[in-house]
Amino acid sequence: MLAMRHNWPLDVAELKPALELVLAIARTDMGILMLHDDGEGAMFPVLGYGLDETNYQLFGSPRPGIGAFGRAMTEHRRVRIRNAWGKGEALSDAARTLGFRSIEVLPFFRDDGGALGAFGVLFRSARGSGRRAARLTQYCTDVVGCAVKHAEEQVRAERLRDRQAIASEAKMQFLAKLSHELRTPLQSISGYVDLLRSSETEPLSASQDHMLERISESERILVRIIDDVITISRLEAGRVNYHIGPTNAEDAIRATEAVIAPLAANHDIHIELASNGQPLLVHADADKLKQILVNLAANAVKFTRAPGKVTLSCRADDDSVWFDVSDTGPGIPPDRLDEIFNPYVQVGSPAIDSYGGSGLGLTISREFATGMQGDLTASSDPQQGSVFTLRLPRCIRTPLANSHELSQDENGHDQTMRDAS
Amino acid sequence: MTISPFSSGPRGSIAERPIEAPLVLVADDHEDSRCIARIVLESSGFRVVEARTGTEALAMARTVKPVAMVLDIVMPELTGWDVARALRAEEAGDQLVIIAVTALADRSDRVRSMASGCNDMLVKPVHPRALIKVVQRHLARRAHA
DSSP, X not given: OHXXXXXXXXXXXXXXXXXXXXXXXXXXXXXXXXXEETTTTEEEEEEEESSOGGGGGGGOOOOTTSHHHHHHHHHTSOEEESOXXXXXXXXXXXXXXXXXXXXXXXXXXXXXSOEEEEEEEEESSSOOOOHHHHHHHHHHHHHHHHHHHHHHXXXXXXXXXXXXXXXXXXXXXXXXXXXXXXXXXXXHHHHHHHHHHHOSSSOOOHHHHHHHHHHHHHHHHHHHHHHHHHHHHHHHTTOOOOOOEEEEHHHHHHHHHHHHHHHHHHHTEEEEEEOOSOOOEEEEOHHHHHHHHHHHHXXXXXXXXXXXXXXXXXXXXXXXXXXXXXXOSOOOOGGGTTGGGSXXXXXTOOOHHHHOOOSOHHHHHHHHHHHTTOEEEEEEETTTEEEEEEEEEEEOSOOOTTTTSOOBOTTSOBHHHHHHO | OOOOTTSOHHXXXXXXXXXXXXXXXXEOSOHHHHHHHHHHHHHTTOEEEEESSHXXXXXXXXXXXXXXXXXXXSOSXXXXXXXXXXXXXXXXXXXXXXXXXXXXXXXXXXXXXXXXXXXXXXXXXXXXXXXXXXXXXXXXXXXXX
16 A cells, blocks of 8 residues: 555556565565655555555654664664564564564665665574675665666656656747737738738828738748747757658758749849759758748848849758859858857848848758758858858659648748748 | 628628629628628629538538538537538539638648538638639539539
């Protein structure tokens, strides 16, 4: 019954053979196993041999320093009591009731010295175990201590993982709820702005239209921030799925150019596609590949002063394909090249309306690249512009004819609409 | 039935439009979303009726027999998924075009919408022109089928 009361890190029945072995080596037929309950600060009997479970309570719940078990716990050593019937002995009642004369307590500990438990070896005479038996029972105790310690560590790690999973799930649910609550009022903003701008009966002046365009742009930025925050937390929770398949590199570049062309035209930036004319396949999730390239190209466009040029190209060796997105912008100081992949960092931190990103785009892009067994790096020559390079594993097989099938990204948006509008 | 300050209510709207104009049911508990959908649908030649809750949407779909539904998911009483499933289970429910328009943005929500019988799902904020395009595309597909 007592054994059931405590939440030991392992099934105590599994320790029964160890108790039997200790008793056999000590040449006796009675013994008890105590385990330490950290919450209670005491040991409790969990397993007996040669005695009835109803008698476990005779051993009480020893605390440090008190009685044979308590002393063994405090002094970190084997404690032997030759005459357990003696006056003042904590165990004298148990000794008389169960008929043992002497007792040896073999404690075992964690690495930090915290008590894990102890074997109580009960002898019907005062003889105790010999030197050789004492050495062997000690070995046996050490082995059990080790096993209990590992079981406990494992259970702790599992509990920690469970707690983290619950926390991460709660965070995801909170963010999903937040996303829902933010999107509803955004619908009012986006819907009415669009209706005002497309009204035929009440045409707007150029400056009114421009103001509404700024509202639209801000609405798109907000949606992007919501999406990016959710994507980041999905990445942190390991809940992003990759649908990896043979993907045509040039298709990805062309699709990126189609998305980015209106933005580039707005900024008076020329987009150039450089190709070696050779069809290249990569192992990639087509959606995520496009998301990375669109993000890199949009960054390049936004950070390049007009009239400038952004070049999308790819090259390969036997194992890898590299996508280069290069611009004629101001470049990135060498000491900040790594930093820009951290969340919420923008070099020179331009005002949000001139950049229009969440500050999470590069972090997400690099995580996606890693998730597809590739990597994303940046190099820059100040005054010459920057080059962002995405490397992905090359695929030699023929492509499947499904690269256009998925039109929605991880958050369920029609990607072309969101990015191009 | 619901009366919006921006419109004259479902019956009035039907009367304003030629009776042969196709009827779309807009079900959403968010008034602005209903109003935006109504304006853009009416300007594209549809008649529009509105519902504010899941139960109202289900009842109206059965009585007014729209050709298409613009269906929010998170609504009082019944979710849009419940409504879509119930209508698809009915004999006349096959022909109805159901477009989910929702602020639920997870991929799993999309999967659930499609599994419940929606023809498509758009995530808010939805641009009115995009909504019209999707409704018209699905109606055209239905006409050709």
